Amino acid sequence: MDKTINQKAWFLVLPVFAVVAFSAILPLMTVVNYSMQDTFGNNQFFWNGVGWFKELLDPSTDLGGRFLASLGRNLLFSAIILAIEVPLGIVVALSMPREGWTVAVCLVILALPLLIPWNVVGTIWQIFGRPDIGLLGYTLNSLGIDYNYVSNEFDAWATVIVMDVWHWTSLVALLCYAGLKSIPDAYYQAAQIDGASRWAVFKAIQLPKMNRVLLIAVLLRFMDSFMIYTEPFVVTGGGPGNSTTFVSIELVKIALGQFDLGKAAALSLVYNLIILIVCWVFYTVMTNAGTERPEKKGAA
Amino acid sequence: MNSIPGRRIIMVSFLIFLLLPIYWLVNMSFKTNTEIVTTMTLWPHQPTLENYKRIFTDESWYSGYINSLTYVLINTVISIAVALPAAYAFSRYRFLGDKHLFFWLLSNRMAPAAVFALPFFNLYSAINLFDTPWAVALAHCIFNVPLAVWILEGFVSGVPREIDETAFLDGYSFPRFFAKILVPLIASGIGVAAFFCFMFSWVELLLARTLTSVNAKPISAIMTRTVSAAGMDWGLLAAAGVLTIIPGALVIWFVRNYIARGFALGRV
Numbered sequence: 001m002d003k004t005i006n007q008k009a010w011f012l013v014l015p016v017f018a019v020v021a022f023s024a025i026l027p028l029m030t031v032v033n034y035s036m037q038d039t040f041g042n043n044q045f046f047w048n049g050v051g052w053f054k055e056l057l058d059p060s061t062d063l064g065g066r067f068l069a070s071l072g073r074n075l076l077f078s079a080i081i082l083a084i085e086v087p088l089g090i091v092v093a094l095s096m097p098r099e100g101w102t103v104a105v106c107l108v109i110l111a112l113p114l115l116i117p118w119n120v121v122g123t124i125w126q127i128f129g130r131p132d133i134g135l136l137g138y139t140l141n142s143l144g145i146d147y148n149y150v151s152n153e154f155d156a157w158a159t160v161i162v163m164d165v166w167h168w169t170s171l172v173a174l175l176c177y178a179g180l181k182s183i184p185d186a187y188y189q190a191a192q193i194d195g196a197s198r199w200a201v202f203k204a205i206q207l208p209k210m211n212r213v214l215l216i217a218v219l220l221r222f223m224d225s226f227m228i229y230t231e232p233f234v235v236t237g238g239g240p241g242n243s244t245t246f247v248s249i250e251l252v253k254i255a256l257g258q259f260d261l262g263k264a265a266a267l268s269l270v271y272n273l274i275i276l277i278v279c280w281v282f283y284t285v286m287t288n289a290g291t292e293r294p295e296k297k298g299a300a
Numbered sequence: 301m302n303s304i305p306g307r308r309i310i311m312v313s314f315l316i317f318l319l320l321p322i323y324w325l326v327n328m329s330f331k332t333n334t335e336i337v338t339t340m341t342l343w344p345h346q347p348t349l350e351n352y353k354r355i356f357t358d359e360s361w362y363s364g365y366i367n368s369l370t371y372v373l374i375n376t377v378i379s380i381a382v383a384l385p386a387a388y389a390f391s392r393y394r395f396l397g398d399k400h401l402f403f404w405l406l407s408n409r410m411a412p413a414a415v416f417a418l419p420f421f422n423l424y425s426a427i428n429l430f431d432t433p434w435a436v437a438l439a440h441c442i443f444n445v446p447l448a449v450w451i452l453e454g455f456v457s458g459v460p461r462e463i464d465e466t467a468f469l470d471g472y473s474f475p476r477f478f479a480k481i482l483v484p485l486i487a488s489g490i491g492v493a494a495f496f497c498f499m500f501s502w503v504e505l506l507l508a509r510t511l512t513s514v515n516a517k518p519i520s521a522i523m524t525r526t527v528s529a530a531g532m533d534w535g536l537l538a539a540a541g542v543l544t545i546i547p548g549a550l551v552i553w554f555v556r557n558y559i560a561r562g563f564a565l566g567r568v
Contacts, residue, residue: 003394012389013401015382016445023442024408027419092314095307107559108552109315112322115548117520119505120541127328128321133336133534135324166318174559198305227412230505248414255418256510268415279410283403 028272034265052266063254063263067270069242070250077246078225081164085221086214088165089172094206096177107177110170122234125163129235149236153243156236160244163231168224172217179210212286219282226275247271322545329538336534351539364519365543367433368502371516374437376497379444380452380490387452388482392461405446416442417510424511435511436518440504444497451496455489456482488558495555502548519544 038048058064092110097103113121129149131137140147149159183205191201229248232238238245238253245253251271255264328336329351330344339345355361389395390402416439424435459482467477483490509521523540552559 003392005395006393007395009389009393009395009398012385013395016386016405016449017401019378019382019438019441020405020408020445023416023420023438024411027416027423030419030422031415091310095310095314097311104556106311106315108549108556109318111552111559112545112549113318115499115502115545115552116322117503117505117544119520119523120544123523123537123541124321124325127534127538128324133328133340135320135342138340166321169314170318223410227410227414229412229414248412251412251414252417252506255414261418264418272411272415275410275412276407279407280403283406 031265031268034261035269036262038262048262052262053270056263056266056270063267066242066250067247067267070245070247073244074226074228074246077161077164077228078222080161081168081225082218082221084161084165085169085172086218089169089217090176090210090214092169092173093176093180093210094202096173096180107174110173113167113170116167118230119234121163121167122231125159125166125231126235129159151240153240156240156244159235160232163235164225164228167231168221172214172221175213175217176210179213180206183209215282215286219279219286222278222282223275226278325538325541325545328534329542331535333533333535348535351535352543354536355539355543361522361540364517364522367512367516368508368518368520369547371433371436371440371508371518372498372501374433375440375444375501376494378437378441379448379497380494383445383448383452383493384483384490385478386449387456388478390449390453391456392464402449405449409443409446409450411442413443413504413506417506420507421510430511431513431515433516436508436516437501439507439511440501444500447496447500448493451493452486452489455486455492458489459485491555492558495551495558498551499548 035052036048036050038051052063055061055063056067059068096106116124128134129137129147131141131148137147137149146152147155149155187205188201191205196204227248228246229252232244232246233249236244238249247267251264251267254260254267327343330347330349331341332346332348332350335341335344335346390398420435420439421430424430424439429435429438463481463485464477467481472481505518505520508518512518512521519540523537523544
């Protein structure tokens with residue numbers, strides 16, 4: 001579809017621009033301002049130049065060590081949950097019933113975890129995993145597995161990952177399901193006539209049709225897991241030790257816990273920059289995928 | 301042909317995996333604290349409504365639900381209202397900097413809330429909106445407005461351009477065309493976008509907690525109060541948790557027929 005060039009369209013975009021600029025650009029300027037200064041309380045600020053940034057990227061300092069360690073943990077966490085949620089989401093989408101009332105029931109149950117406030121998600125798993133009063137913790141321990149997410153690092157990680165899988169796999173599944181629904185029956189009939197195997201149908205018909213939604217899913221899941229805060233904070237509080245302290249948790253600790261505005265602001269900027277770069281890569285890939293197959297866009 | 305072997309088993313076990321932790325929360329909300337702490341029971345043996353009664357009779361508890369719903373609704377209305385014209389513009393026209401603007405919007409959807417917590421605190425204190433639902437509603441716009449634009453743009457692009465042209469030839473003015481023709485055509489898209497705005501505003505805690513102190517405190521922040529000197533009030537916590545799931549469950553039930561398409565953000 002050709003779009004006409006019309007500069008007056010800016011008037012239509014103006015409200016959005018105003019609202020988002022108010023809540024994005026203004027605060028970001030404050031952050032940039034803070035990131036160059038040091039404070040000893042009482043609203044007294046001292047110029048610090050790029051000092052915080054140097055410290056941040058140097059693992060031998062306290063700040064740098066904490067930042068890089070939490071960044072590493074966060075990347076590992078994102079990688080693990082993507083590796084589990086994407087294949088699992090595809091499998092669940094393929095397992096959806098085709099018609100009848102069961103479809104609605106499955107969809108509603110799938111969507112349920114997505115609408116639970118994040119701290120309640122944390123609470124649910126905090127309770128569910130407790131060895132004394134939680135079904136999961138109690139069952140595991142009575143099976144002879146020594147499971148305690150409060151004191152054991154591995155258990156804490158496992159809990160946080162299973163919780164994320166529980167919370168977000170549905171999103172991937174629902175996206176894939178939407179992609180699968182858009183495949184016309186004729187495709188399957190043609191495949192049947194050709195005698196294509198189940199695997200061949202998946203690879204040649206279903207996967208390409210899910211391409212675009214899968215990209216959205218990976219983008220959303222990567223971004224949201226990269227800035228995860230509430231759920232692990234409620235369950236483990238970042239512990240035991242610092243083993244589940246992700247970047248956002250570290251940032252809030254520094255900003256609102258210690259009120260170290262300069263350090264927190266510098267960390268925020270680097271954090272945001274990483275997100276921006278990844279986001280840009282995804283966006284480019286996505287718009288390119290869109291131009292290759294223009295018939296996919298706007299089929300709503 | 302388009303199914304995989306053992307799909308029923310996979311589906312059922314996945315649904316059980318999803319429901320089990322929720323069931324446990326519901327189960328606990330009907331128990332007394334003594335039963336929770338002393339015995340391991342798969343269903344409440346002495347079911348009690350005491351936990352729910354406390355929430356519904358104590359104003360400091362139920363006001364949390366009202367506060368949360370207030371800012372969620374304000375946010376949804378603002379997001380949809382400003383996103384509609386922008387979605388139309390992005391879908392129909394090319395203009396200076398359109399691609400950059402779209403990317404910039406999207407990048408705000410991805411910005412970590414933790415980065416904005418402190419500056420928002422300063423900003424909204426400075427303009428005297430701190431501890432009002434408006435502060436939270438405006439703060440949530442940072443991720444909901446871009447999302448709404450993104451979803452609605454997909455749905456507007458699905459409306460054939462000829463419809464616009466015919467309407468303008470028939471003498472419709474732009475605002476009238478918008479209200480009388482475009483909005484009814486993409487009604488389901490607006491529903492989907494509203495659903496997503498509701499969802500993301502409802503589940504967010506970090507900003508909502510940072511921007512409120514007493515009067516506008518959301519329910520999710522009030523829940524942390526169950527930790528007291530006398531230990532944890534598990535039953536009350538569970539009951540409060542169950543009550544936060546209900547609005548979401550209701551919303552899902554109403555949009556269940558649009559969920560699949562909605563989750564593809566209108567662009568499968």
